[in-house]
Amino acid sequence: MSLPDDASSLRARADHQAIDDAETISPHTAFAAIRPELWLALHRLGFAGGKVIVQGDGADALLNRPGADVPGTSSISATVGHPKQRHLVDPNETFRGGLDAYDAAVTVMPMADIELNTPAAIVQRTLIHAALTWATLRMVRPGGLAAVITNHMTLDGNTPRSREEIAVLGDLLGAVRLPSGALRPQMPGTDAVTDILLFSRRPQGQPSRSRDFIDTYAVPIQGRYIRLNTYFDTHPEHVLGLSGAIHRVAGGPILTVTGRPGRMASELHQTLGHIASTAQHDGLVQPPAETPPGMGVLAIHKESKVPHATAQLATRAVRAAAQNQRMRRGPGVNGLSMN
Template sequence: MEPNPGPVPDPDLAVQADLAATHDHDQEDATARHEQIASALWVALRQLGVTGGQMLILGEDPEVYAGLPATERRIPHGTTAELTAPVPSTRWPHTGLPLRRPLNLDPDPFDVVIDNIPSNDMVLRSTEASEKHLEYQQLHVLGAIGLTRPGGIIALLASSRLLDHPDQRTRLQMEGAVDLLGAVRLPAGALRRTPGNDGPVDLLLMLRTWPVTTTFADSWPVTLDGTTVHLAEYFNDHPEHVLGTLTSQTNPWGSPTTTVVPHPGDLLPQLQAALNDITSSAHTRKLITQPAAADLDAPIGYSITEPETQIPRVNAERPVGELDEARAVVGRRRAQRRSTRPTTSSDPAQRARETHGDPETPGL
């Protein structure tokens, strides 16, 4: 006789847990941690050759990741926005940086794109919410790549599921368009500590290039604490870039996942050491930012199969169609959001300033 597995948890409880996590996410401020991550990130970007050009900052706390001092920030903590500015020539913090909202829905590719993907630390329990959360992370990644010029740098803060999830198709699209310079996995609770908001987050550094030289699409089954979970091949090869101890986390409503128990001590020195290792490796491999030269429509090499099958490492001459599509989706969402933004003035010029910001005045 088969053993009784016990009662199946009520799916409605998963939905309630997700609602509570969403509420708590909006209440808990992660700005102090974002400031630490951003300061270490900009040191790494400088080491990778970022000295000029135009940058796009997406996601949560964009002023923080642009390096704007706290005294000059105008957006409330935790707000999601899209901002552009010239890459600052000054050292951190970037005082007086002329941040603006993008006026063009389809801008020229940027030299640097930094995307702190919203809700990247959330751990959602219901099947539908969890799938949508992963899809949202994937869309942001592909959109960020599509908005970066060849030779440019992409820095992402994404859910650890982006690299760990068994479905490799999005990673294969990434792999065909960028070289992964490196990734750092932050421990659980690094950004927020409330239940449902304490998921591990990965900081990825990528170079938009063709042809690519790195592979990172695979995610392998591994056993952690007697439980089988999927782990990204990158962290299987580079455990030193996991800022803590890898372990498994059960989910009453789904498959177990990986999590990271933090190491003792301050997180910032650990992050700085990992990023320094990544930038040193990038220089050794000659993978640093380059002057703009290539065409965004250059073919990329990858093939997509079902995640249960072996992924063939073959080159297929294929334009960056999926990236262009993701880029178009980003543009449509921007346009839709702006078209529904309420206005309070009957003056057309004033409404334009409320929608797009004053083009003559630094700031938003």
């Protein structure tokens, strides 16, 4: 059933306002807290130093770079390792990056934590996040690791074909579902549920040993049915809080995760550690020979930052989807519907 024009307009304006508001504040505080746990998990999954690329809003904080508090979308190509691993940096090397070039990649998806209201915009974002997840895997070498911080619809969306395409390239090692508002808790409209997904790039010809993440199913939550990925049915302990549902006047209910106050950091440490240890136990990854006490940036190969996310094609596409849906559902000439 079509919504009245004023309702569609309100939803489109709400989406635009949420995007605009999110661009004014960087989630660097949250990513600074996530940073040590994420790199420790990647190390335990087999990353022992090497070439990395970190992209998205919060990339600076994930590499502890200057200017992390300035809102914007960054792309940083670097060599990361323990301070004693200076042999990883060749002063005569001109590293250009590209496909199959990195030992590890981390991507923070655009608008990952924004609560969108327009169905067309939600679908557009879900497809963009799936495509960028595929592209992130394509950038790491076979056997390399990829971490993506994305909206929960990458796993929960009714888009199994997109996840099948991702599974062609890589194996899901594990996923963590963060509490609502984990990245920008001080901002209204940025309390969408986000996930941390950990992948390994599968060498060509090797059979898949991925955790199951293709299918979804409808589950009752607080009297409403919400579609969830089978991964979290198998691993409910990887949800850092209590799953719930918020009813909307138009459209389906919204998934929420209510975290336990003051426990996200410790629960993230425990959950990522469990993912790494079970991946090692199941033979999905080979742990490094030794665990250095800490890793950092040894060299920067290329670094860029776009001041506003609106310059990114992904955000433009979602804005356009929200606007176009409003126009399609609005009254046409002489009051006739344009559907």
